[in-house]
Amino acid sequence: RQRDDPATLLTTCDTLAALLDDGDSIDELEALLPQLAHLTTRLPADWLLTSVLERFVLRVCESNVHWALQLTWIAYSGLEENRPEVSTGDAEVHARCAALLHRIEQAVVYGAKMVNRDTLRSAALAHNVRRWLDELKSSMDLTGGMEPRLVEASGDGRSGAGEGRSGAGER
Numbered sequence: 001r002q003r004d005d006p007a008t009l010l011t012t013c014d015t016l017a018a019l020l021d022d023g024d025s026i027d028e029l030e031a032l033l034p035q036l037a038h039l040t041t042r043l044p045a046d047w048l049l050t051s052v053l054e055r056f057v058l059r060v061c062e063s064n065v066h067w068a069l070q071l072t073w074i075a076y077s078g079l080e081e082n083r084p085e086v087s088t089g090d091a092e093v094h095a096r097c098a099a100l101l102h103r104i105e106q107a108v109v110y111g112a113k114m115v116n117r118d119t120l121r122s123a124a125l126a127h128n129v130r131r132w133l134d135e136l137k138s139s140m141d142l143t144g145g146m147e148p149r150l151v152e153a154s155g156d157g158r159s160g161a162g163e164g165r166s167g168a169g170e171r
Helices: 006-019 023-042 048-063 065-081 091-109 117-142 148-154 160-170
Strands: none
Touching (some): 006 048, 023 048, 023 065, 048 065
């Protein structure tokens, strides 16, 4: 429900990060690994949720080789299923699986290059501004180019505010 809310995502990321300290929690979360991998590779790349999930998964891979190996096989199967030669293949998913495989290798060998909170916040801000601009454009299209506040203030749409002013000036 609140997947676009930056505050909720940061709280979720912190909660997931706290689970990393408990070995039993990692074992329990292993059942969710296929779903996490699917979301990481299939959600739109510019969504904040995607970067938060990828960040979490790479953090687990950094400390848990078993997870890294399982995630590697899941990403590799996504890479094979979405090859460009296959008629049902999705080129975007193929590219994201290839990038995820590369990042898993980095996480295991060198340590994951983590996104810091400032980058995460700026991505959230950019996402929310784009969303607000899209909503503003669509509402302006519906109101015939007028700003929605002006349409509401005029009452009947386009002519209410202008007529009221001209009537007051004639007296």
